[in-house]
Amino acid sequence: MKDGLKQRLVAQARAEGFDACRLCRPGDVGHVPERLAAFLARGYHGQMGWLAERSAWRGAPEVLWPEARTVIMLGESYTPEGDPLAGLARRDCGNISVYARNRDYHNTVKKRLKRLARWLIEAGGGEVKVFVDTAPVPEKPLGQAAGLGWQGKHTNLVSRELGSWFFLGSVFTTLDLETDPAEVDHCGSCRACLDICPTDAFPAPYQLDARRCISYLTIEHRGPVDEDLRAGLGNRIYGCDDCLAVCPWNKFAVAAREVKYHAREDLVTPRLAELATLNDAGFRETFSGSPIKRIGRDRFLRNVLYAIGNSGDPGLRGVAQAQCEDADAAVADAARWAVLRLDRDANGLASRVKPATPLA
Incomplete structure (x- = not known):
């Protein structure tokens, strides 16, 4: 591994437009299979049959791609400019979730991930795979394992730096890179x-x-x-x-830099x-x-x-x-x-x- 590759990777992620970059191992989410099994057993997944069909992969990223040694977790802010709940009072109008008020984020994030992955191959070699809500990858648990944030009481990822408003993406690589400490829960008594x-x-x-x-x-x-x-x-x-x-x-949330999220x-x-x-x-x-x-x-x-x-x-x-x-x-x-x-x-x-x- 080349000296300083991780530091340069984090800098490059920022240059590509990501607001956070943290690393973990594919096997750092050992608690997921048990929790996923309980979720499915209670029928909480409803009509989302794919959660059950690919639970083996979703529960264990190391099974999805055994050759992977490191997972690079990326976060990109889409913080709204105003109160996202203000539209609920206008009953003659519809209220659309903030993330869906413009272009499809999957396309935007994936392009950034691919550029970052190409840079990583050129800088350090190895093989890569990129994911943004497009494969059975436990992105939120991996995000917590990498220190990007923690899964709050609402089960979504929360960050001390980005609040709740950020998209997740991941780059799996065969390179053995230095990882970051996992984040701990900061919800406290709040409900x-x-x-x-x-x-x-x-x-x-x-x-x-x-x-x-x-x-x-x-x-x-x-x-x-x-x-x-x-x-x-x-x-x-x-x-x-x-x-x-x-x-x-959310008082720590940063403004969305990408105009496609406005x-x-x-x-x-x-x-x-x-x-x-x-x-x-x-x-x-x-x-x-x-x-x-x-x-x-x-x-x-x-x-x-x-x-x-x-x-x-x-x-x-x-x-x-x-x-x-x-x-x-x-x-x-x-x-x-x-x-x-x-x-x-x-x-x-x-x-x-x-x-x-x-x-x-």
């Missing part, structure tokens, strides 16, 4: 992230039931959302930032009435280059209609009514539910709209 959750998705500190998590429900969950959870969605139409936003460690003006508080009229082509055009495009028009419109039902705005009734016979069963179900909710809020009486046919 702000647990108490703010609108759908009670945390059965206990450090445990997440994805089946009740708004991020999961609006992004990963297919079909209709349980009626008992729909009111808790509020006007959140893609993701949820509540537990991240209230973390007191919010598009039209995605800060988009009007529900306009979003509800999007056909497939309009949806694809509006969200070109956005991570939102991945869930498709039908799932997105389903979320928009739940938000309309929660808006209390009678002016949106016609918008929901127009989607009651949509070709997608979950969209039609959401539209009819929205009409029922708006009628109840306006009149205190049951709607005469025919209930949706139960889905198989």
Whole structure:
């Protein structure tokens, strides 16, 4: 190993745009298999079957690539400029998670990782693989093992330097580089992230039931959302930032340097009435280059209609009514539910709209 390679690596990571760079061994997350098994046994993963299918790799990075000797964990800030929860008060508008208000971060981070990996090969040799939420890699436990931050009570990574707002990426290498000490838990007695959750998705500190998590429900969950959870969605139409936003460690968050992470003006508080009229082509055009495009028009419109039902705005009734016979069963179900909710809020009486046919 060449002298000073790690120091030069950290400097190069900063030059590429990363805000933090720490190193660990692939086997430094020995606790993950047991915790992952418990998570899966409780059914907390919901419809995310891939977590179970590749649990052997996700639980043990050394199994994913046995030749790897070092994991380089990178963090990149996407801190919002204003209050990320301010849009929740505008019930006629949708609230989109901060990370999805512009370009898809996967593409941006991966390009940086590839450039850094090429630099490392030129500087030190060896082989490399890069990952950014694209393979069964336990990124958050590896981030803690490398000293990047710790998994807070909301199960997300928290940093004393970056707060909660940062993306993770990793470079696995066959080079044997000097590692960093693991980070320890600094949550203390704070439980702000647990108490703010609108759908009670945390059965206990450090445990997440994805089946009740708004991020999961609006992004990963297919079909209709349980009626008992729909009111808790509020006007959140893609993701949820509540537990991240209230973390007191955010006082140390640094501003996002990458302009692609700055919010598009039209995605800060988009009007529900306009979003509800999007056909497939309009949806694809509006969200070109956005991570939102991945869930498709039908799932997105389903979320928009739940938000309309929660808006209390009678002016949106016609918008929901127009989607009651949509070709997608979950969209039609959401539209009819929205009409029922708006009628109840306006009149205190049951709607005469025919209930949706139960889905198989």
